Amino acid sequence: QGAASGSLEAAGGSANAASPSVAASPSAAASPSPAAEPSAAASPAPAEPAASAAPAMSPKPASPKEEKKPVPERKRKLPSGFVYVDEVIPTAQYEIRYFTDYNFVGARLDGYNAPYAILTKQAAEALKEAHDFLAPKGYGLKIFDAYRPAKAVRQFVAWSKDASDQRMKEEFYPEVDKAKAFKLGYISSRSGHSRGSTVDLTLFERKTGKEADMGSPFDFFGDISSHGTPEIGKAPAERRALLKRAMELAGFKPYSKEWWHYTLEKEPFPKKYFDFDIE
Ligand SMILES: C[C@@H](N)C(=O)N[C@H](C)C(=O)O
Numbered sequence: 001q002g003a004a005s006g007s008l009e010a011a012g013g014s015a016n017a018a019s020p021s022v023a024a025s026p027s028a029a030a031s032p033s034p035a036a037e038p039s040a041a042a043s044p045a046p047a048e049p050a051a052s053a054a055p056a057m058s059p060k061p062a063s064p065k066e067e068k069k070p071v072p073e074r075k076r077k078l079p080s081g082f083v084y085v086d087e088v089i090p091t092a093q094y095e096i097r098y099f100t101d102y103n104f105v106g107a108r109l110d111g112y113n114a115p116y117a118i119l120t121k122q123a124a125e126a127l128k129e130a131h132d133f134l135a136p137k138g139y140g141l142k143i144f145d146a147y148r149p150a151k152a153v154r155q156f157v158a159w160s161k162d163a164s165d166q167r168m169k170e171e172f173y174p175e176v177d178k179a180k181a182f183k184l185g186y187i188s189s190r191s192g193h194s195r196g197s198t199v200d201l202t203l204f205e206r207k208t209g210k211e212a213d214m215g216s217p218f219d220f221f222g223d224i225s226s227h228g229t230p231e232i233g234k235a236p237a238e239r240r241a242l243l244k245r246a247m248e249l250a251g252f253k254p255y256s257k258e259w260w261h262y263t264l265e266k267e268p269f270p271k272k273y274f275d276f277d278i279e
């Protein structure tokens with residue numbers, strides 16, 4: 001799993017539009033180990049529990065059934081302090097995986113009633129800085145997850161306890177026992193995402209619109225997804241380092257176990273876990 005590939009040219013992944021998209025796409029990053037992100041994880045997470053990814057293989061297309069599902073109009077009124085990220089960064093790409101069934105659970109998550117990325121205003125504005133920093137380097141940001149309702153986290157917990165459901169194992173956690181996903185730090189039972197200032201993301205190449213090869217897919221549970229892994233090639237490692245630099249300059253901190261997961265250092269709600277639906 002997880003291609004350790006080659007050149008700095010972006011690879012793999014479908015190019016998703018600047019607006020929230022229902023279709024899933026593939027995704028495919030190493031720099032010195034970033035500091036662990038603290039977390040209120042219920043389980044003894046190693047470093048910081050914080051984020052996730054898709055396999056290096058080609059992305060599963062959305063099922064015909066899924067494509068027919070109507071996408072609801074977005075609710076304009078968000079809780080105070082939150083914004084729709086595409087209204088702040090219209091030129092980023094959005095592929096909200098937990099709104100689709102292309103994720104490690106294999107189903108749309110509770111509370112994801114629409115494919116939108118929502119963040120605190122501070123986090124969205126900081127993210128725009130990272131996106132703008134990357135532009136002259138030929139890259140942009142592609143968002144997989146942002147604010148995550150606490151009910152979705154509860155669904156992750158239930159999923160991890162259901163040993164009979166292994167439908168996405170091969171693609172997302174081939175060498176990990178799902179019952180240990182929390183303990184190993186790949187998922188947090190008190191996720192920073194529910195505080196509204198944490199984001200899961202990757203790079204896309206501006207020239208082609210394609211998702212960059214980061215050496216392992218988003219939400220791939222394994223050592224290869226850690227910062228500093230020796231298991232990936234030079235180019236993906238350089239891209240992970242570029243993304244990390246952009247995010248740190250913008251005020252985010254990385255999570256050692258997941259190259260795609262970042263939390264705003266000065267998050268406005270450091271102790272509050274929200275549960276409003278995404279709509
Ligand atoms: C599940 C994955 N995308 C993720 O976000 N993991 C971190 C540790 C979290 O759950 O906060």
Ligand SMILES: [Zn+2]
Binds near residue numbers: 051193261
């Ligand atoms: Zn995350």
